[in-house]
Amino acid sequence: MEQAFKYIGAKRRTKEAPRFLTGSGRFVADIHLPGMKHVAIVASPHPSARIISINTEAARAMPGVRYILDGEEFCAHTDTLYVGVDAPKLKRYALARDVVRYSGEWVVAVVADSRAQAEDAAELVEVEYQATPHVIDPELSLRDDAPLIHPEHGSNQLYHRKFVWGPVEAAFREAEERVSFRVTWGRSSTVPIETFGVLAQWHEADQLLDVWASIQMPKYPDQLARALRLPGNAVRVHYDVDVGGSFGLKRGIKHTVLVSYLARKVGAPVRFIEDRLENMRGGDMHGPDRFFDVEVAFNRDGIIKGLRIRAVDDVGAYAGRSPLQLGKPVSAICGPYQIHAIEYEPTSVMTNKTPQEAVRGFGQAPTNLALERTMDHVARHLGMDPIELRRKNFIRKDQFPYLIPSGSTYDSGDYHTVLDKALAAIDYPELLRQRDSLRAAGALAGIGISTCLEPSGGNSAFEPLFNAKNDTTTWMDSCLVRVDLSGAITGVMGTSSAGQGHETLVATVLGEVLEREPDKIRVVHADSLNALPSNSPVGSRMAIMLGGAAAGAARKLKATLIRLAAHNLGCAIDDIEYADGNTSVRGNPERGLSWDKLVEIAHRKFHLLPPEMEPGLQASFVWEVPTGGGLPTEDGRIQIYPCYSFEAHVLLIKIDADTGRPKILKYLCGHDCGVMINPDVVHGMTYGGIAHGIGAALYEKFAYTEEGELASGTLMDYLIPSSMEVPELHIVDHCTPSPLTTFGQKGSGESGYLGSAAAICNAVNDALAPRGKSIETLPMSNLAIWNTLHATLSATR
Amino acid sequence: MTEKTILVSLEVNGKPVSARVPARTTLVDFLRDELRLTGTHVGCEHGTCGACTVMLDGEPIRSCLVFAVQLEGQRITTVEGLTKPDGSLSILQDSFAEAHAQQCGYCTPGMLISAQSLLNNNPQPSDDEIRVAISSNLCRCTGYQQIVNAVGMAAERMAKE
Numbered sequence: 001m002e003q004a005f006k007y008i009g010a011k012r013r014t015k016e017a018p019r020f021l022t023g024s025g026r027f028v029a030d031i032h033l034p035g036m037k038h039v040a041i042v043a044s045p046h047p048s049a050r051i052i053s054i055n056t057e058a059a060r061a062m063p064g065v066r067y068i069l070d071g072e073e074f075c076a077h078t079d080t081l082y083v084g085v086d087a088p089k090l091k092r093y094a095l096a097r098d099v100v101r102y103s104g105e106w107v108v109a110v111v112a113d114s115r116a117q118a119e120d121a122a123e124l125v126e127v128e129y130q131a132t133p134h135v136i137d138p139e140l141s142l143r144d145d146a147p148l149i150h151p152e153h154g155s156n157q158l159y160h161r162k163f164v165w166g167p168v169e170a171a172f173r174e175a176e177e178r179v180s181f182r183v184t185w186g187r188s189s190t191v192p193i194e195t196f197g198v199l200a201q202w203h204e205a206d207q208l209l210d211v212w213a214s215i216q217m218p219k220y221p222d223q224l225a226r227a228l229r230l231p232g233n234a235v236r237v238h239y240d241v242d243v244g245g246s247f248g249l250k251r252g253i254k255h256t257v258l259v260s261y262l263a264r265k266v267g268a269p270v271r272f273i274e275d276r277l278e279n280m281r282g283g284d285m286h287g288p289d290r291f292f293d294v295e296v297a298f299n300r301d302g303i304i305k306g307l308r309i310r311a312v313d314d315v316g317a318y319a320g321r322s323p324l325q326l327g328k329p330v331s332a333i334c335g336p337y338q339i340h341a342i343e344y345e346p347t348s349v350m351t352n353k354t355p356q357e358a359v360r361g362f363g364q365a366p367t368n369l370a371l372e373r374t375m376d377h378v379a380r381h382l383g384m385d386p387i388e389l390r391r392k393n394f395i396r397k398d399q400f401p402y403l404i405p406s407g408s409t410y411d412s413g414d415y416h417t418v419l420d421k422a423l424a425a426i427d428y429p430e431l432l433r434q435r436d437s438l439r440a441a442g443a444l445a446g447i448g449i450s451t452c453l454e455p456s457g458g459n460s461a462f463e464p465l466f467n468a469k470n471d472t473t474t475w476m477d478s479c480l481v482r483v484d485l486s487g488a489i490t491g492v493m494g495t496s497s498a499g500q501g502h503e504t505l506v507a508t509v510l511g512e513v514l515e516r517e518p519d520k521i522r523v524v525h526a527d528s529l530n531a532l533p534s535n536s537p538v539g540s541r542m543a544i545m546l547g548g549a550a551a552g553a554a555r556k557l558k559a560t561l562i563r564l565a566a567h568n569l570g571c572a573i574d575d576i577e578y579a580d581g582n583t584s585v586r587g588n589p590e591r592g593l594s595w596d597k598l599v600e601i602a603h604r605k606f607h608l609l610p611p612e613m614e615p616g617l618q619a620s621f622v623w624e625v626p627t628g629g630g631l632p633t634e635d636g637r638i639q640i641y642p643c644y645s646f647e648a649h650v651l652l653i654k655i656d657a658d659t660g661r662p663k664i665l666k667y668l669c670g671h672d673c674g675v676m677i678n679p680d681v682v683h684g685m686t687y688g689g690i691a692h693g694i695g696a697a698l699y700e701k702f703a704y705t706e707e708g709e710l711a712s713g714t715l716m717d718y719l720i721p722s723s724m725e726v727p728e729l730h731i732v733d734h735c736t737p738s739p740l741t742t743f744g745q746k747g748s749g750e751s752g753y754l755g756s757a758a759a760i761c762n763a764v765n766d767a768l769a770p771r772g773k774s775i776e777t778l779p780m781s782n783l784a785i786w787n788t789l790h791a792t793l794s795a796t797r
Numbered sequence: 798m799t800e801k802t803i804l805v806s807l808e809v810n811g812k813p814v815s816a817r818v819p820a821r822t823t824l825v826d827f828l829r830d831e832l833r834l835t836g837t838h839v840g841c842e843h844g845t846c847g848a849c850t851v852m853l854d855g856e857p858i859r860s861c862l863v864f865a866v867q868l869e870g871q872r873i874t875t876v877e878g879l880t881k882p883d884g885s886l887s888i889l890q891d892s893f894a895e896a897h898a899q900q901c902g903y904c905t906p907g908m909l910i911s912a913q914s915l916l917n918n919n920p921q922p923s924d925d926e927i928r929v930a931i932s933s934n935l936c937r938c939t940g941y942q943q944i945v946n947a948v949g950m951a952a953e954r955m956a957k958e
Contacts, residue, residue, distance in 0.1 A: 018886065020901075021893050022836070024836065029838075030829075116819070117800075193840040244901050247937070498901050499938050687940030690940055716845055
């Protein structure tokens with residue numbers, strides 16, 4: 001598809017930049033309402049305990065205290081939160097009642113005039129506990145003798161299924177070679193610099209709840225209303241709040257139900273901004289904590305014949321959508337490779353840890369790690385170049401659209417070319433020489449490759465796949481465009497943003513279709529009562545879905561303008577030429593109506609409108625996800641996401657043998673997300689994703705002690721990479737347009753992150769290989785690498 | 798009921814300001830809650846993330862780790878004080894916009910303060926020096942690359958002025 005664009009793909013500053021650069025952003029903590037009260041939390045110090053008594057007498061006597069709430073009252077007056085799989089007996093509330101199930105679980109909420117007063121009072125709340133047995137290890141938690149975290153559920157297992165797609169047994173029987181191994185993705189998360197915060201105000205006279213929150217969550221107003229036992233139109237969520245980073249994570253529904261309940265109870269606006277410790281231990285925002293047992297069957301020529309993946313994911317003490325993070329990878333279960341026989345056995349297990357929430361990629365990054373370790377294990381087993389092995393197994397450009405065994409069809413791609421471009425850009429032969437000369441000088445050095453997919457478009461079809469009682473088949477998004485009497489254009493989107501530049505996206509797309517300058521187009525965020533249906537910026541969907549919706553709305557508006565012109569110029573619609581918003585009769589450029597004239601007619605001159613045309617000038621469009629609408633087959637095949645972006649990572653790493661400290665010397669990512677609407681935005685997210693993956697690979701971990709305590713509850717212990725750990729990063733672009741989307745765009749919100757940790761793990765293992773060592777557990781901290789180097793036996797399992 | 802308060806007087810962004818606050822009020826809370834200068838952000842409240850970075854007499858400090866009363870009479874600059882007198886973007890801010898060095902905007906004010914402090918002391922920093930200077934500020938969105946590019950661009954543009 002060769003298509004010339006006027007604005008799409010061009011260099012353009014983001015519309016959001018000026019407010020962020022002048023300190024004029026409007027984050028939830030910046031919103032100040034008169035008489036606003038503040039919340040502090042009393043959290044459980046035990047991973048598992050019975051609550052014997054709660055004494056709030058001393059706290060109530062403290063200055064400024066307005067209300068003290070415990071789980072007994074709260075659970076009696078609100079309903080349980082949503083659980084993503086079929087587990088009807090699992091309840092989840094913001095405050096614990098009778099028992100606590102993880103260290104950090106919220107037990108009591110204190111409301112006071114200031115945050116400091118609330119904290120002072122919270123310290124005086126006395127809770128008596130009786131400790132009960134806990135379980136931290138997911139494998140122990142699956143055993144029959146494990147203490148039950150939710151006895152009424154009958155098991156600590158939340159979800160388990162064995163999918164078999166294609167002739168797996170035959171593939172393993174007939175293949176010449178096989179390898180098996182275990183690889184572990186550590187418990188990390190996106191840990192945005194802004195913690196979660198929410199402010200709620202109840203208007204008694206209107207019976208209406210106003211909510212401002214740093215939220216990125218589909219169906220948030222709906223779930224909030226349900227939990228509060230309110231009709232949906234009694235909740236108004238303001239989406240014009242800037243969100244200080246999220247990457248899928250900020251789904252503070254429990255926080256919001258709690259604060260909303262308190263706001264109504266206290267009769268004043270109530271705000272809760274997590275402090276860092278609260279965010280880390282009780283915010284319920286940890287990420288996947290997953291190990292994979294992988295078995296791969298292949299021939300001596302390197303062709304992969306079959307794959308068995310058992311994935312066990314530890315979601316912590318409560319289930320929300322977390323088990324579904326094992327579901328999305330079904331959409332790209334064979335990665336970019338032609339593998340015709342796959343067995344996938346996901347198991348979701350609960351432990352006495354902080355619950356898990358959606359993290360960038362929704363489970364795809366850990367799965368990509370397993371796939372890319374598989375490729376390197378096979379290459380090593382055969383003594384084959386890992387690049388050659390990948391090339392041999394890649395789906396070829398001429399094979400698209402390509403149906404994978406689990407039922408999704410990949411839209412387009414050119415994996416060989418992107419990998420070749422990446423290798424050329426980093427000068428791969430020179431990279432090999434550098435590695436080898438470092439090794440010759442006695443250093444530990446390694447090269448890592450990963451070639452990974454980013455399913456994009458945000459279709460949540462893993463919901464019906466993992467829950468037969470859920471037959472949701474639409475994940476629409478929408479846009480409204482209006483032209484006012486002055487001729488200025490405004491786009492209205494129906495969600496919040498967390499740094500993805502959606503205002504720039506919408507303006508660029510509207511400008512492209514209407515041929516009007518994007519810098520002059522304003523884009524606003526609706527609130528949930530006046531928004532069109534939307535599903536929040538998750539699953540790398542907004543370039544596709546919001547972009548597609550904006551284009552759809554703009555095309556309708558353009559059609560209206562053309563119809564209006566034809567009617568007034570007395571010619572057929574097909575005879576109207578449209579350029580830069582102005583219209584003229586084909587072959588007679590003197591006869592025409594300008595943008596301003598058309599706007600004036602639409603707004604003021606009903607007598608000049610064609611029959612049936614509504615006065616005013618606006619159009620809306622609600623778009624269903626391309627390829628969406630399907631339900632799974634009995635053997636669990638389904639089209640999940642529509643579009644597949646691709647990334648090829650190449651890096652050189654050096655490891656200090658004395659300290660185990662890794663240093664990335666060179667890093668390059670070849671990236672293909674189809675047509676880029678704003679290259680700076682795409683590159684920015686990709687750089688950020690790579691850095692995030694560096695954290696997951698080498699530094700970040702929510703570590704737990706044997707006693708069940710979170711040992712990394714601050715940014716002193718949970719190590720986010722700084723500009724010293726993240727090296728100079730390079731990206732080389734390629735464009736394989738998607739045939740399914742408006743402009744050929746694909747998603748890129750998770751780019752970089754989906755392949756960087758895998759590439760780094762491969763690089764570290766390449767560095768350790770000359771010493772006969774390997775490491776298969778993330779994060780590969782300095783200490784973990786040092787321990788691996790100095791272990792008397794290889795750490796390989 | 799109210800807590801005992803102390804009068805604090807500072808110079809913020811070139812203007813004298815004063816307010817009565819509890820002694821335990823941190824500088825960042827003073828700026829945000831009393832002066833409503835909400836451009837300075839709070840990320841960790843334990844001096845690690847750098848979102849709350851402001852300038853004290855031109856040097857970057859963590860405003861979450863210091864009490865407002867400790868800075869009686871001192872000169873503070875926040876992100877709101879970086880713009881040109883007419884309110885337009887400074888060269889550094891404009892370079893951030895040009896290089897797309899901000900995404901969610903949460904770490905951005907602290908990042909700008911650290912970068913501006915660097916440029917004030919070292920007008921022609923190398924990329925390594927830029928990385929050292931901003932290593933006190935954590936960013937989750939950008940991977941730092943476009944920030945390093947932006948600071949380098951600002952240094953070049955300042956040299957030409």
